[in-house]
Amino acid sequence: xxxxxxxxxxxxxxxxxxxxxxxxxxxxxxxxxxxxxxxxxxxxxxxxxxxxxxxxxxxxxxxxxxxxxxxxxxxxxxxxxxxxxxxxxxxxxxxxxxxxxxxxxxxxxxxxxxxxxxxxxxxxxxxxxxxxxxxxxxxxxxxxxxxxxxxxxxxxxxxxxxxxxxxxxxxxxxxxxxxxxxxxxxxxxxxxxxxxxxxxxxxxxxxxxxxxxxxxxxxxxxxxxxxxxxxxxxxxxxxxxxxxxxxxxxxxxxxxxxxxxxxxxxxxxxxxxxxxxxxxxxxxxxxxxxxxxxxxxxxxxxxxxxxxxxxxxxxxxxxxxxxxxxxxxxxxxxxxxxxxxxxxx
Amino acid sequence: xxxxxxxxxxxxxxxxxxxxxxxxxxxxxxxxxxxxxxxxxxxxxxxxxxxxxxxxxxxxxxxxxxxxxxxxxxxxxxxxxxxxxxxxxxxxxxxxxxxxxxxxxxxxxxxxxxxxxxxxxxxxxxxxxxxxxxxxxxxxxxxxxxxxxxxxxxxxxxxxxxxxxxxxxxxxxxxxxxxxxxxxxxxxxxxxxxxxxxxxxxxxxxxxxxxxxxxxxxxxxxxxxxxxxxxxxxxxxxxxxxxx
Numbered sequence: 001x002x003x004x005x006x007x008x009x010x011x012x013x014x015x016x017x018x019x020x021x022x023x024x025x026x027x028x029x030x031x032x033x034x035x036x037x038x039x040x041x042x043x044x045x046x047x048x049x050x051x052x053x054x055x056x057x058x059x060x061x062x063x064x065x066x067x068x069x070x071x072x073x074x075x076x077x078x079x080x081x082x083x084x085x086x087x088x089x090x091x092x093x094x095x096x097x098x099x100x101x102x103x104x105x106x107x108x109x110x111x112x113x114x115x116x117x118x119x120x121x122x123x124x125x126x127x128x129x130x131x132x133x134x135x136x137x138x139x140x141x142x143x144x145x146x147x148x149x150x151x152x153x154x155x156x157x158x159x160x161x162x163x164x165x166x167x168x169x170x171x172x173x174x175x176x177x178x179x180x181x182x183x184x185x186x187x188x189x190x191x192x193x194x195x196x197x198x199x200x201x202x203x204x205x206x207x208x209x210x211x212x213x214x215x216x217x218x219x220x221x222x223x224x225x226x227x228x229x230x231x232x233x234x235x236x237x238x239x240x241x242x243x244x245x246x247x248x249x250x251x252x253x254x255x256x257x258x259x260x261x262x263x264x265x266x267x268x269x270x271x272x273x274x275x276x277x278x279x280x281x282x283x284x285x286x287x288x289x290x291x292x293x294x295x296x297x298x299x300x301x302x303x304x305x306x307x308x309x310x311x312x313x314x315x316x317x318x319x320x321x322x323x324x325x326x327x328x329x330x331x332x333x334x335x336x337x338x339x340x341x342x343x344x345x
Numbered sequence: 346x347x348x349x350x351x352x353x354x355x356x357x358x359x360x361x362x363x364x365x366x367x368x369x370x371x372x373x374x375x376x377x378x379x380x381x382x383x384x385x386x387x388x389x390x391x392x393x394x395x396x397x398x399x400x401x402x403x404x405x406x407x408x409x410x411x412x413x414x415x416x417x418x419x420x421x422x423x424x425x426x427x428x429x430x431x432x433x434x435x436x437x438x439x440x441x442x443x444x445x446x447x448x449x450x451x452x453x454x455x456x457x458x459x460x461x462x463x464x465x466x467x468x469x470x471x472x473x474x475x476x477x478x479x480x481x482x483x484x485x486x487x488x489x490x491x492x493x494x495x496x497x498x499x500x501x502x503x504x505x506x507x508x509x510x511x512x513x514x515x516x517x518x519x520x521x522x523x524x525x526x527x528x529x530x531x532x533x534x535x536x537x538x539x540x541x542x543x544x545x546x547x548x549x550x551x552x553x554x555x556x557x558x559x560x561x562x563x564x565x566x567x568x569x570x571x572x573x574x575x576x577x578x579x580x581x582x583x584x585x586x587x588x589x
Contacts, residue, residue, distance in 0.1 A: 208450035
């Protein structure tokens with residue numbers, strides 16, 4: 001009985017905690033000046049981008065070093081449609097997603113079909129990203145290396161907001177939705193199959209998991225969602241060029257928050273981004289007098305984190321404060337957990 | 346009635362013939378043992394039946410349909426599951442989640458998969474480990490977990506590749522009981538095993554492989570009395586004699 005009650009209590013507390021936290025997130029931007037609001041938006045943006053990467057590389061274990069492909073395609077598709085054809089980025093965003101998804105599936109099919117795994121797959125994705133960067137740099141139709149400047153309209157129907165607060169809500173909403181989606185699938189067939197493929201491909205295959213099929217699903221979802229981040233980036237900064245959106249920095253920015261926070265965990269990329277943003281910003285402002293120094297310090301901090309927290313912040317938390325990180329079966333069956341019962345005396 | 350049969354199935358690795366024209370069959374409800382010295386081609390034969398290797402010749406027939414060269418997941422869908430000689434657990438998942446991956450082979454529903462997984466965890470006696478990440482389990486528990494995982498895919502034929510290797514005598518007798526229990530559930534079994542006492546006791550029929558070829562086939566009693574089998578296992582001495 002006590003057990004059931006404690007579950008009920010903890011669920012109840014979680015609900016209140018969630019509501020409280022949600023309210024803070026909704027109210028937060030109104031109390032911040034432009035500088036801090038921009039920082040918070042960039043932190044959430046980083047979390048979202050890394051969460052997209054996490055779907056395919058964290059959960060399904062297919063390490064991508066070329067997420068810039070999908071980011072860039074999203075940014076360029078919506079921007080070219082907007083600038084040259086007057087299509088609203090709200091629509092362009094969806095089309096960009098579809099384009100990125102299709103390109104992702106093609107890259108994935110070529111790589112997985114020929115059993116590229118691990119480092120080799122990562123290198124292949126890096127190569128694809130570089131191919132796209134070079135193509136866009138030399139393609140007059142998309143203005144090559146000059147890049148594209150977006151016209152300022154300030155119209156919400158064209159995904160432009162004069163008050164940055166709305167960008168905050170936009171990126172917050174898609175981040176929350178994606179995180180909720182990941183939280184949800186980690187219990188379903190899809191999520192367990194992703195993890196099974198990551199943990200041991202042969203064993204998953206023997207248990208009836210169509211490896212190629214599920215790898216492509218992970219890649220397709222990841223690519224489509226990453227393209228949304230590309231559109232957001234273009235609409236937020238009003239300028240894109242091949243280096244900015246197809247450069248390897250984008251791919252690295254998608255990877256690092258997840259690695260710092262914990263690869264293959266629901267909260268890892270978010271925690272990682274929230275930890276990294278202040279570090280990167282502090283080193284940048286404090287060491288402004290010494291050009292390049294901030295990057296050195298930032299790199300040093302990254303190295304220290306990777307050495308001492310090889311499984312990221314979430315891994316550290318789970319190893320040192322083990323809680324119910326696995327599906328808690330008592331909730332479904334109502335069976336008493338004998339091991340956790342305290343002795344009667 | 347034949348559940349599984351192979352006809353002159355062959356596998357070569359760069360000129361080395363690992364398995365050479367093996368004909369065998371397994372009847373429904375049978376426990377079929379596969380033995381042979383190291384390198385005899387037992388696991389290679391297993392890998393061809395379960396889809397990990399494409400045979401260079403010959404056919405695999407399962408339930409009157411040819412399954413030669415199908416990918417492992419398709420073979421699993423048809424009701425043929427296997428375990429691995431070297432355990433391949435999903436280390437970060439709990440025992441229950443490991444078995445659920447198998448259970449999802451037959452259902453898409455979370456509730457049903459959980460029920461099936463709980464049933465088979467209980468079946469192999471691992472209910473108490475359900476919330477523990479499997480990398481923390483002992484080798485004996487991991488082997489039983491592999492069985493539970495394979496059984497959760499609801500096969501009619503289970504391929505066991507040295508499930509008793511590295512187990513304590515107590516665990517061996519536990520796994521032996523398990524195998525008999527599995528057969529009672531009308532699942533046929535094809536097993537590779539080095540622990541002869543266990544294999545002789547369990548098997549209805551045994552096939553002996555040597556250098557990729559069939560050396561003998563028959564009931565445990567016939568195999569024990571077969572001089573060729575003894576020679577294959579202790580034959581190095583005789584070979585020496587031949588060279589002189």
